[in-house]
Amino acid sequence: MARSFDPRLPRPLHPLAWWAWALGLTTAASRTTNPLLLGLIIVVLAVVVNARRSEAPWARLFRLYVIAAVFIVGLRVFYRVLFGGDYGTHVILALPELPLPAWAVGISIGGPVTLESILAAAYDGLRLATLILCIGAANVLADARRLLRIVPNALYEVGATLVVALTVAPQLIESVLRVRRARRLRGAPGRGPRAFVGLFLPVLQDALERSLSLAAAMDARGYGRTAGVPARSRRVTSALVLLGLGGISVGLYGLLDATAPPWLGLPMLGLGAAAGLAGLWSSGRRVRRTAYRPDTWGRPETLVALSGLAAAAVMALAGSIDPAALDPSLVPLEWPAFAPLASAGILVAMLPAWLAPPVRLAAPAATLRRAPIGDPGTARP
């Protein structure tokens, strides 16, 4: 941990740093419906993702999150058009209203569509879409497997299960495809309940056999050598860590939801963090396991995490100074206001595009290199 790094040399950033950054932006986004601010957050996400995503397969999936985001906004607006919403005065489309029976009180289908209600749906959808893009950016920038590798010792079993599941899932799909193809050889079509039996049993047997041999292999390779740690201390550790995670979740909820009572926010987060740290400390006391090439936390990690948190903090500050700027008024209808303070905070979160270590060396340096030496993960042209 104490080793220093040349920040200009390529290396993957600690996944937790990306998640802290992304959660900071998530917090910021959840506190506003101002489309200008939300748009700015999306721009920040796009810039950073483009600058610092790796070449791994999952890193190309940001497009999927964008598609999901567009779909969400579209769906929100569509529902609003369909089910109406009769506030506001600027009718832009007069749809015929579907007569409903008396028991369906409060529900209307069709009817006049107002600009206000459409905008409200679009703003709300845009906020949700931004949240999804924030999580998507974290997923694209940080390797989920590396994140699993840094789970604390107390939760090691859970982490191991997830890692195995990630490894086995593609094998299972392969097995389904293989058996389905083989069923055709017996002259059976691939559909219907009979086909399901013919498909299900071989796949299940395959999966069982696979998991047995995996368990044997893990056992033979020393998995679960925890005999030295008394069961009671392991239970206490697990309880502390779970309490900590619970506390952090509740605390984050308190922070994200502006209507939650104030004691649910920061205090709960602090308590959760304390319990979690105690659990980690207690599990770390009896280390029976080491990690191969652990991710390091250096200055770039701190800066990236802080930039995301700064966006959240500035947004909270801006909200307390001028709440109206963050939630543009719809009745009466107004243009969304430009919020200079909040915008500046969001722009701080764009800095990781330069602060984080690059994924590969810039072109001139690469041409100087004769042979790809060192970490081959970065030796790609």
Added chain:
Amino acid sequence: MIRFERVTMTYGTASRPVLRDVSLEIEEGVLCVVAGPTGSGKSTLLGAINGLVPHFTGGRLDGRVLVDGRETRTHAPRELADVVGYVGQDPVAGFVTDRVEEELAYVMEQLAVPPAAMRKRVEETLDLLGIADLRDRPMRTLSGGQQQRVAIGAALTAHPRILVLDEPTSALDPTAAEDVLSAITRLVHDLGLTVVLAEHRLERVIGFADLVVRVRSDGQVLAGPPGEVLAGMDRVPAVIELGRLAGWQPVPLSVRDARRRAPELRRRLPERAAPLHDRAAPLIDRAAPLPAGPGTGATADTSLTARGISVTYGDVVAVRSVDLVLAPGTITALMGRNGSGKSSLLWAIQGSGPRRDGTVSVAGVDPATLDPAGARRAVGLVPQTPSDLLYLDSVEAECRQADRESAAEPGTCRTLLDRLVAGIPGEQHPRDLSEGQRLALVLAIQLTASPGVILLDEPTRGLDYAAKTNLGAIIRALAAEGRPVLLSTHDVEFVATVAERVIVMAEGELVADGPAAEILTASPAFAPQVTRILAPDPWLTVAEVASALEPAGVR
């Protein structure tokens, strides 16, 4: 290093023990080969070394197994992980992570090796096994030989003193198998590692072995130097069979040993510079007594013509415009390294697999245009994992279902099965059959539809010598009824005894096509042992040599 003291192992419901009263000692630095027919308890013996048997498998183990002074009764496999490295039969099923580097580090993480030492050991192991260029690759993109070497490396990073390998080369093509075996012998010679490995195809490993442990089907074990133990076995690698035939003493174990004695035998053999294409005479010799024909009599003299077959997956070309004609009653072997497109070609011909381009004609019909049942009547394919076709809970039920599926006389499938392999109890669960029996069951199910053409995808995988001889007889009988048979395999010795024609594929193209004798003698990598010993004279099998010697009255 490893000591078995009067070990008897019985699995839960079994009536008789798998291992009976086994006492044996394996010294440090020895390469020990465990031989024996399938289901004889080779894997049990190996598992007993690191305690997987009985800690993981259950069952009752009497006697003691001592490994480096630790008794497996009191030490679970995980407590022995620092002494014994274990690589199971299917390396892919044992992978915990999905990257080569992390997989190598896994066991060290469990053993709490300090990070700096871990980093160093990973680098050393990568070099030792020649897989440094794979370090960053996802496991799934590796070839079979690479996966096997990664699995061995993943066991080695713990610096164990014993390495246990269960059939490490059974799924590999000859070249990849050589890679893995040379890596293993290097470990024995350079690191002084004790290696215990089970292997069906003794010809691949017997030359390197210091000790052979033969597990008999009654559970008793015979251990000793290779020459001694093999002398008592009736099914042995071709090199030993040839040595026995020629009356060499001591019997040579490797091609190299035998080659030094070969000039004498070559002088005794008649001149054989005759054109290689003339395979008629030896073929008759090789056609051992046929078992009762398993056919249903519905097919005679079908031929298969495939033109311009191409198969692509995404942007990968698996098969590239292959033309192929199979004449009635011929046995053709399809060879080539793993991933060269053999399976894709077979599936494309059968019509159930993807086919991008090309036509197939069996009796004037393209099976791909038929429904599954029709395609099955035209071309029968036994896939690489035959158990994919089985989903009922007894052999009897599978047979009945097969009769229904192909609208055959009730009992057809069972009769076929009995002709292929007699005496499989009808109530047995298909999962409990041996590899050879399961293959026979699936073959019987496919034959119930009386297909005109038979395709077999790696049928020799996991078969012992007895099962392979049996399979050879079955294949010859199927061909004798006028069906073309096309089988893909890595087993050169098997091809030498069965096939008349050999096709070699590489990168999805046919790179060689011709009579077996010509192709098999052309390249050393694909040559059977007898050819390598008697080169430059083109002999393929021991049976050929024997029949050539007989008239001369040498024997």
